[in-house]
Amino acid sequence: MENINHNKILKQMIAKSFPELKNTRIIIIFKENLETSGAIKPSLRGGYILSLDKHRTKDYTKELLEGLFSHELSHILIANRRFLLVSGFVNLKVWFSRKALRKEERKVDLLAIKKGYGKQLQKQRKYAEENFQSELKDVYMKSEEISKLLK
Numbered sequence: 001m002e003n004i005n006h007n008k009i010l011k012q013m014i015a016k017s018f019p020e021l022k023n024t025r026i027i028i029i030f031k032e033n034l035e036t037s038g039a040i041k042p043s044l045r046g047g048y049i050l051s052l053d054k055h056r057t058k059d060y061t062k063e064l065l066e067g068l069f070s071h072e073l074s075h076i077l078i079a080n081r082r083f084l085l086v087s088g089f090v091n092l093k094v095w096f097s098r099k100a101l102r103k104e105e106r107k108v109d110l111l112a113i114k115k116g117y118g119k120q121l122q123k124q125r126k127y128a129e130e131n132f133q134s135e136l137k138d139v140y141m142k143s144e145e146i147s148k149l150l151k
Helices: 006-017 062-081 084-096 098-131 143-150
Strands: 026-031 038-042 048-053
Touching: 006 026, 006 062, 006 098, 038 062, 048 062, 062 098, 098 143
Parallel strands: 026 048
Antiparallel strands: 038 048
16 A cells, blocks of 8 residues: 555645635544545634545545545535535535435536546545445445546
8 A cells, every 4th residue: 555645635636626725724634434435524713624534545545535535625615615605505405405415416526527536536436336335325426427427
């Protein structure tokens, strides 16, 4: 397994493809038993906390991390573009509606692909599909669907 500097990869991605986030504080923490490989949430101190499941991501290559990070950074971009009231409404819809959650996750994936990370996202999704069970697996775009979009 390669020695990976998560913060360095995140900063390089922001500089290259997510310049709108260059002044956004993002802290990476490792947790156990997340439902997915990663999750982003606002920090009470400003910025965001990117939680990574330490078991799911322990064997991730740089390319798999780029796929995951592109998805999470796209969540931040979309949230930052919304007004606070709209963002709160969307969060409530997503909390209570599986259909709304699927729609939001698709929007996030499409932005990650638009930013140039389709190949990495597809590989990360395929890795997750083959290696992990998740209650949320019906929410995210499948690797096969991402592959079709890349053709």
